[in-house]
Amino acid sequence: MSFIDKKVSDKRAIVILAKSGIQVSEEEANIILDFLYLVAKNYNKPEEDKEAESLRRNRTLEKRP
Template sequence: MSILAKNGIQVDDTEASVILEFLYIIAKNYNKHKANQNAPNLKENSNLEKTA
Protein backbone atom coordinates (compact mmCIF):
# COMPACT_ATOMS: atom_id res chain seq x y z
CA MET A 1 0.00 0.00 0.00
CA SER A 2 2.86 2.37 0.75
CA ILE A 3 4.42 1.86 -2.68
CA LEU A 4 1.10 2.66 -4.35
CA ALA A 5 0.61 5.67 -2.08
CA LYS A 6 4.03 7.04 -3.08
CA ASN A 7 2.75 7.03 -6.65
CA GLY A 8 -0.50 8.77 -5.75
CA ILE A 9 -2.71 5.66 -5.73
CA GLN A 10 -4.87 5.28 -2.63
CA VAL A 11 -6.11 1.74 -1.87
CA ASP A 12 -7.57 0.06 1.18
CA ASP A 13 -6.59 -3.33 2.61
CA THR A 14 -9.07 -5.25 0.46
CA GLU A 15 -7.95 -3.63 -2.78
CA ALA A 16 -4.29 -4.15 -1.88
CA SER A 17 -5.00 -7.84 -1.24
CA VAL A 18 -6.62 -8.22 -4.67
CA ILE A 19 -3.66 -6.51 -6.35
CA LEU A 20 -1.16 -8.77 -4.57
CA GLU A 21 -3.12 -11.90 -5.53
CA PHE A 22 -3.18 -10.74 -9.16
CA LEU A 23 0.56 -10.08 -9.19
CA TYR A 24 1.19 -13.50 -7.61
CA ILE A 25 -0.79 -15.22 -10.39
CA ILE A 26 1.08 -13.26 -13.05
CA ALA A 27 4.45 -14.20 -11.51
CA LYS A 28 3.53 -17.90 -11.32
CA ASN A 29 2.43 -17.98 -14.96
CA TYR A 30 5.47 -16.03 -16.13
CA ASN A 31 7.79 -18.72 -14.77
CA LYS A 32 5.76 -21.45 -16.49
CA HIS A 33 5.89 -19.54 -19.77
CA LYS A 34 9.68 -19.15 -19.57
CA ALA A 35 10.10 -22.89 -18.84
CA ASN A 36 7.92 -23.82 -21.84
CA GLN A 37 9.93 -21.56 -24.14
CA ASN A 38 13.18 -23.29 -23.16
CA ALA A 39 11.83 -26.86 -23.40
CA PRO A 40 11.81 -27.19 -27.23
CA ASN A 41 15.41 -25.98 -27.43
CA LEU A 42 16.57 -28.57 -24.92
CA LYS A 43 14.72 -31.33 -26.77
CA GLU A 44 16.18 -30.30 -30.13
CA ASN A 45 19.71 -30.21 -28.70
CA SER A 46 19.42 -33.66 -27.15
CA ASN A 47 18.08 -35.16 -30.40
CA LEU A 48 20.91 -33.61 -32.39
CA GLU A 49 23.50 -35.21 -30.09
CA LYS A 50 21.88 -38.67 -30.46
CA THR A 51 21.94 -38.57 -34.28
CA ALA A 52 25.53 -37.35 -34.53
Template sequence: MNFIDKKITVTQAITILVKNDIDADKNDAILILDFLYLISKNTNKIEGKTSESLTTNRTSKKAR
Protein backbone atom coordinates in the same frame (compact mmCIF):
# COMPACT_ATOMS: atom_id res chain seq x y z
CA MET B 1 -6.22 -17.25 -3.62
CA ASN B 2 -3.62 -18.26 -1.13
CA PHE B 3 0.06 -17.95 -1.98
CA ILE B 4 2.42 -19.38 0.62
CA ASP B 5 5.58 -17.45 -0.27
CA LYS B 6 4.24 -13.91 -0.24
CA LYS B 7 7.11 -11.49 0.26
CA ILE B 8 5.11 -8.22 0.34
CA THR B 9 2.57 -7.51 3.07
CA VAL B 10 -0.68 -5.68 2.45
CA THR B 11 0.64 -2.74 4.46
CA GLN B 12 3.79 -2.57 2.33
CA ALA B 13 1.69 -2.69 -0.84
CA ILE B 14 -0.51 0.17 0.38
CA THR B 15 2.60 2.21 1.22
CA ILE B 16 4.05 1.64 -2.26
CA LEU B 17 0.75 2.55 -3.92
CA VAL B 18 0.41 5.75 -1.85
CA LYS B 19 3.98 6.79 -2.73
CA ASN B 20 2.94 6.54 -6.39
CA ASP B 21 -0.20 8.67 -5.85
CA ILE B 22 -2.59 5.72 -6.01
CA ASP B 23 -5.35 5.77 -3.43
CA ALA B 24 -5.99 2.18 -2.35
CA ASP B 25 -7.54 0.60 0.70
CA LYS B 26 -6.81 -2.81 2.21
CA ASN B 27 -9.17 -4.69 -0.12
CA ASP B 28 -7.70 -3.01 -3.21
CA ALA B 29 -4.17 -3.88 -2.13
CA ILE B 30 -5.12 -7.52 -1.51
CA LEU B 31 -6.69 -7.74 -4.95
CA ILE B 32 -3.64 -6.17 -6.63
CA LEU B 33 -1.21 -8.45 -4.78
CA ASP B 34 -3.21 -11.58 -5.64
CA PHE B 35 -3.30 -10.53 -9.29
CA LEU B 36 0.46 -9.90 -9.42
CA TYR B 37 1.27 -13.20 -7.70
CA LEU B 38 -1.05 -15.02 -10.12
CA ILE B 39 0.65 -13.40 -13.13
CA SER B 40 4.06 -14.31 -11.72
CA LYS B 41 3.02 -17.91 -11.08
CA ASN B 42 1.63 -18.34 -14.60
CA THR B 43 4.66 -16.69 -16.20
CA ASN B 44 6.94 -19.13 -14.41
CA LYS B 45 4.86 -22.07 -15.68
CA ILE B 46 5.00 -20.83 -19.28
CA GLU B 47 8.77 -20.35 -19.17
CA GLY B 48 9.27 -23.74 -17.52
CA LYS B 49 10.58 -22.20 -14.34
CA THR B 50 9.63 -22.93 -10.79
CA SER B 51 9.31 -20.34 -8.09
CA GLU B 52 12.86 -19.32 -7.23
CA SER B 53 14.36 -16.48 -5.33
CA LEU B 54 16.57 -13.96 -7.07
CA THR B 55 19.63 -15.28 -5.26
CA THR B 56 19.38 -18.62 -7.07
CA ASN B 57 19.48 -16.82 -10.41
CA ARG B 58 22.64 -14.88 -9.58
CA THR B 59 26.07 -16.26 -10.14
CA SER B 60 29.43 -15.32 -8.72
CA LYS B 61 31.25 -16.65 -11.77
CA LYS B 62 32.48 -14.16 -14.35
CA ALA B 63 31.20 -14.52 -17.88
CA ARG B 64 33.89 -15.49 -20.34
Protein backbone atom coordinates in the same frame (compact mmCIF):
# COMPACT_ATOMS: atom_id res chain seq x y z
CA MET C 1 -7.00 -17.17 -3.73
CA SER C 2 -4.30 -17.23 -1.11
CA PHE C 3 -0.58 -17.45 -1.71
CA ILE C 4 1.28 -18.83 1.28
CA ASP C 5 4.74 -17.49 0.48
CA LYS C 6 3.91 -13.83 -0.15
CA LYS C 7 6.95 -11.64 0.18
CA VAL C 8 5.08 -8.33 0.04
CA SER C 9 2.54 -7.55 2.75
CA ASP C 10 -0.71 -5.70 2.09
CA LYS C 11 0.54 -2.75 4.12
CA ARG C 12 3.79 -2.58 2.16
CA ALA C 13 1.83 -2.66 -1.11
CA ILE C 14 -0.32 0.23 0.15
CA VAL C 15 2.81 2.26 0.93
CA ILE C 16 4.40 1.48 -2.45
CA LEU C 17 1.22 2.39 -4.34
CA ALA C 18 0.80 5.57 -2.26
CA LYS C 19 4.25 6.74 -3.38
CA SER C 20 2.85 6.72 -6.91
CA GLY C 21 -0.27 8.59 -5.86
CA ILE C 22 -2.54 5.52 -5.83
CA GLN C 23 -4.74 5.23 -2.73
CA VAL C 24 -6.10 1.73 -2.04
CA SER C 25 -7.67 -0.02 0.91
CA GLU C 26 -6.16 -3.10 2.53
CA GLU C 27 -8.70 -5.28 0.74
CA GLU C 28 -7.89 -3.71 -2.65
CA ALA C 29 -4.16 -4.12 -2.01
CA ASN C 30 -4.75 -7.79 -1.25
CA ILE C 31 -6.64 -8.25 -4.54
CA ILE C 32 -3.88 -6.46 -6.48
CA LEU C 33 -1.18 -8.62 -4.86
CA ASP C 34 -3.13 -11.82 -5.55
CA PHE C 35 -3.40 -10.81 -9.20
CA LEU C 36 0.30 -10.00 -9.47
CA TYR C 37 1.30 -13.27 -7.79
CA LEU C 38 -1.01 -15.18 -10.15
CA VAL C 39 0.55 -13.49 -13.20
CA ALA C 40 4.06 -14.16 -11.89
CA LYS C 41 3.24 -17.80 -11.16
CA ASN C 42 1.93 -18.38 -14.69
CA TYR C 43 4.64 -16.45 -16.51
CA ASN C 44 6.59 -18.64 -18.91
CA LYS C 45 10.17 -17.57 -19.33
CA PRO C 46 11.37 -17.61 -22.95
CA GLU C 47 13.84 -20.24 -23.96
CA GLU C 48 17.08 -18.56 -23.07
CA ASP C 49 19.47 -20.74 -25.03
CA LYS C 50 18.42 -19.64 -28.53
CA GLU C 51 17.31 -16.12 -27.72
CA ALA C 52 20.26 -15.29 -25.45
CA GLU C 53 22.78 -16.61 -27.97
CA SER C 54 21.21 -14.53 -30.73
CA LEU C 55 21.23 -11.40 -28.56
CA ARG C 56 24.85 -11.98 -27.52
CA ARG C 57 25.94 -12.43 -31.13
CA ASN C 58 24.12 -9.27 -32.28
CA ARG C 59 25.51 -7.21 -29.41
CA THR C 60 29.05 -8.41 -30.16
CA LEU C 61 28.69 -7.57 -33.84
CA GLU C 62 27.56 -4.02 -33.03
CA LYS C 63 30.65 -3.32 -30.89
CA ARG C 64 33.16 -4.27 -33.58
CA PRO C 65 34.62 -1.35 -35.58
